């Protein structure tokens with residue numbers, strides 16, 4: 001892995017360049033064409049793209065409900081147990097995110113409130129290009145179910161031998177209402193605009209590769225999206241007390257997702273940096289997804305050696321990584337130093353894959369620096385809020401002059417008159 005030993009100012013520039021690599025003009029153009037074609041030619045365009053990108057001829061996009069239920073019988077008892085265990089932890093964590101509305105009656109004659117309503121139909125994207133992601137189905141669908149969404153539909157790339165039973169079983173366990181075999185930017189376009197086979201949704205959530213993440217950005221406005229959850233990232237902050245082999249293993253756990261994944265280590269120890277770099281090379285050798293992981297490590301990974309722990313945090317806050325591991329002595333004391341990260345893993349035993357699968361917090365997280373303004377996927381992504389007001393006549397009268405003053409300042413006479421109209425009878429009577 002490339003080791004930098006530069007000033008904080010120089011490193012901030014390096015990090016900025018890395019983040020800018022995420023947006024790729026050619027991919028943006030290609031995705032725009034795909035979306036436009038699907039919008040105009042619907043299922044026919046989807047079929048052509050599936051043949052081109054996934055080498056699969058699709059007759060029916062919808063997976064029959066019986067096939068989804070039967071998948072539960074096809075998976076091993078061990079996998080069923082692991083999925084149920086993950087579900088239990090995801091549900092118990094996400095139930096804490098439920099919010100209700102409120103009603104404020106503090107001022108006599110005035111009722112002000114906010115009601116929380118689940119979205120009607122959402123689409124979850126489940127990646128399936130280079131790996132199958134049953135865990136992502138649980139992470140995306142269960143919060144939607146907890147929020148009370150009427151219909152949760154799922155899209156995932158088709159597979160030559162059919163969608164894996166593990167994927168369909170996870171969909172059954174999570175209570176997904178319909179599964180469609182279509183992937184990439186074309187699947188996002190279908191969910192945004194609807195086709196003959198696939199209904200349009202109110203919101204699209206879930207992670208995916210650069211084509212999926214770019215498509216989500218482009219359809220935003222037509223539908224809501226959760227965030228930009230693109231190629232995986234791990235940022236580790238570590239000092240001499242950390243174990244180099246463990247750090248390398250954690251870096252590779254995210255590197256193996258995608259050639260565009262980003263493994264990053266920031267430390268104050270050159271010795272640790274060198275040991276981790278050697279460990280990464282050693283551990284790559286027998287990794288089944290070596291080619292992918294190696295490309296991510298070489299093209300997009302880095303180790304930065306900084307002067308001090310505060311400098312390490314300053315730089316990591318610039319990176320705003322999807323996952324942040326704190327492998328420093330007494331890690332929890334540093335929670336307040338973190339400004340930008342999708343999910344934080346404190347200490348030696350909070351290895352990143354624990355969060356991917358079982359701890360309970362969501363693994364659908366912002367990438368590419370977007371943790372500066374986005375949050376993990378949560379129950380709050382599947383609801384919307386509506387405010388309401390009710391005023392008595394006396395309460396409105398008390399506010400009348402301020403309302404009309406503001407309306408006339410804005411040159412909006414009809415606004416002022418609408419409110420004054422409530423007192424027209426009295427004025428006539430006078």
Ligand SMILES: NC(=O)c1ccc[n+]([C@@H]2O[C@H](COP(=O)([O-])OP(=O)(O)OC[C@H]3O[C@@H](n4cnc5c(N)ncnc54)[C@H](O)[C@@H]3O)[C@@H](O)[C@H]2O)c1
Pocket residue numbers: 053054126127128129130131136157158182183184185186207208209210211212228229230231232257258261322363364365366367
């Ligand atoms: N940020 C998160 O929360 C999170 C969570 C899980 C996974 N991930 C990421 O999800 C991604 C999964 O990627 P994946 O590729 O395995 O699956 P994917 O389903 O995201 O993408 C596969 C699809 O991409 C399309 N595609 C591939 N090459 C293309 C090309 N040249 N032109 C146009 N379209 C093309 C195809 O339609 C294919 O079906 C990884 O980047 C992983 O890191 C992120």
Ligand SMILES: N[C@H](CO)Cc1c[nH]c[nH+]1
Pocket residue numbers: 133135136231232233254322356363364365
């Ligand atoms: N690390 C991924 C998020 O970037 C989530 C995941 C699913 N399966 C394994 N990992």
Ligand SMILES: [Zn+2]
Pocket residue numbers: 232253254257353356
């Ligand atoms: Zn992962």
